[in-house]
Amino acid sequence: MRILAIETSCDETAIAIVEGTVAEGGTSFTILGNALLSQIEVHREYGGVYPMLAKREHAKNLVPLLSAALEEAEMLRKDLQSIPADIESALGTLLEREGDLAGALLAMLREYGVPDIDAIAVTAGPGLEPALWVGVNFAKALALVWHKPLISVNHMEGHLLAALLQEQEANAYLLPETSLPLLGLLISGGHTEIVEMTDWLEYRLVGQTRDDAVGEAFDKVARMLALPYPGGPEISRLAERARERGGANPFTLPRPMLTSDSCDFSFSGLKTAVLYLVKDKELDETEKEDMALAFEEAVADVLYAKTVRAIEETGALSLAIGGGVSANAYIKRVFSEKLPADHPEVSLSIPVPFLTGDNAIMIALAGYFRAKRGEFADADGLIADGNRALGTRLK
Numbered sequence: 001m002r003i004l005a006i007e008t009s010c011d012e013t014a015i016a017i018v019e020g021t022v023a024e025g026g027t028s029f030t031i032l033g034n035a036l037l038s039q040i041e042v043h044r045e046y047g048g049v050y051p052m053l054a055k056r057e058h059a060k061n062l063v064p065l066l067s068a069a070l071e072e073a074e075m076l077r078k079d080l081q082s083i084p085a086d087i088e089s090a091l092g093t094l095l096e097r098e099g100d101l102a103g104a105l106l107a108m109l110r111e112y113g114v115p116d117i118d119a120i121a122v123t124a125g126p127g128l129e130p131a132l133w134v135g136v137n138f139a140k141a142l143a144l145v146w147h148k149p150l151i152s153v154n155h156m157e158g159h160l161l162a163a164l165l166q167e168q169e170a171n172a173y174l175l176p177e178t179s180l181p182l183l184g185l186l187i188s189g190g191h192t193e194i195v196e197m198t199d200w201l202e203y204r205l206v207g208q209t210r211d212d213a214v215g216e217a218f219d220k221v222a223r224m225l226a227l228p229y230p231g232g233p234e235i236s237r238l239a240e241r242a243r244e245r246g247g248a249n250p251f252t253l254p255r256p257m258l259t260s261d262s263c264d265f266s267f268s269g270l271k272t273a274v275l276y277l278v279k280d281k282e283l284d285e286t287e288k289e290d291m292a293l294a295f296e297e298a299v300a301d302v303l304y305a306k307t308v309r310a311i312e313e314t315g316a317l318s319l320a321i322g323g324g325v326s327a328n329a330y331i332k333r334v335f336s337e338k339l340p341a342d343h344p345e346v347s348l349s350i351p352v353p354f355l356t357g358d359n360a361i362m363i364a365l366a367g368y369f370r371a372k373r374g375e376f377a378d379a380d381g382l383i384a385d386g387n388r389a390l391g392t393r394l395k
């Protein structure tokens with residue numbers, strides 16, 4: 001089954017075409033086409049992501065990315081199409097708030113034949129609602145013109161499934177059958193949560209942040225240290241330097257909620273502790289590196305301790321770490337060094353590096369499994385939901 005997937009939840013615009021097939025020991029996925037454009041440079045001068053700016057960039061980039069992904073998949077065949085007037089008008093209505101998107105899309109759709117795909121998957125949440133809507137409406141327009149079914153995908157399910165992919169050869173991956181229960185530690189710019197997959201694709205929320213997301217805390221602390229957006233990779237780079245240098249760290253930071261009786265997190269206290277230590281001071285390079293190290297270690301300690309607690313509460317046999325912050329080398333190291341000793345029964349999955357941040361391949365994975373279960377969305381019911389949850393808490 002071939003899925004065309006669209007991702008516009010935050011500051012990456014991405015389109016991928018992925019083919020999934022049942023294989024021995026799991027599902028194999030071939031990436032036929034993958035096109036992604038990051039808006040980091042656009043948002044950097046503002047020090048964060050502006051939803052309306054993100055929305056405008058998505059609208060501008062979707063058609064060129066669609067062409068690029070189809071071309072890579074060898075599905076961009078010149079074949080003039082006539083689009084019936086009623087469909088053209090419905091498409092215009094769908095995209096009327098997206099600048100020139102309708103015009104650009106119609107021009108492209110008139111020129112090329114219908115691609116050989118089975119369904120269109122789109123991120124419907126969580127994320128920035130104005131940004132999500134562009135992708136959702138774009139997906140609806142394609143589904144309308146090409147007569148393809150739609151799948152509404154949860155962005156966090158995408159991050160979770162992406163962590164399970166194992167590279168077989170160039171562009172070919174296996175998503176192995178995974179022992180359940182599986183825990184997902186999902187850490188990104190907007191979310192920090194631990195979910196339990198009890199049955200395949202059925203989730204229960206085990207813990208979540210009560211305030212800031214971990215990526216958001218990285219970004220805010222980076223700003224306090226006058227580092228550019230996004231702050232995660234910057235903090236990580238500075239912390240690594242302090243680690244190499246060694247020696248005592250003059251800064252100590254708290255481990256919020258470490259001993260609390262739950263799997264919930266809190267990062268705003270940690271952020272405030274940094275603020276208190278840096279305010280009215282001009283930190284030199286060495287001090288910035290030490291602060292980055294203290295912060296990264298505090299975060300990793302809390303993430304690890306809460307995850308172990310969740311493993312012990314649920315009896316999980318697998319752990320997948322997903323989301324933008326799963327790119328963090330130190331956090332990955334803490335988990336891969338400590339988990340085998342503390343919980344040898346738990347197998348750990350971390351995304352291959354190019355799938356840690358937002359992308360459309362992960363949306364295609366979720367789309368594939370949802371389509372396999374016949375979970376298609378009808379166009380009228382498919383809405384963007386910025387707060388869409390992956391699982392609900394039982395207690």
Ligand code: KG4
Pocket residue numbers: 010187188189190191214215216218219230231232233236323324325326327328329356357358
């Ligand atoms: O999943 P993602 O790409 O977008 C959201 O859905 O939010 O996550 C982006 C977040 C940003 O906060 C960024 O600073 C953080 O991931 N991030 C990192 C690293 N790389 C990206 N945080 C810590 N260490 C990193 N190496």
Ligand code: ZN
Pocket residue numbers: 155159188189323324357358
């Ligand atoms: Zn994300």
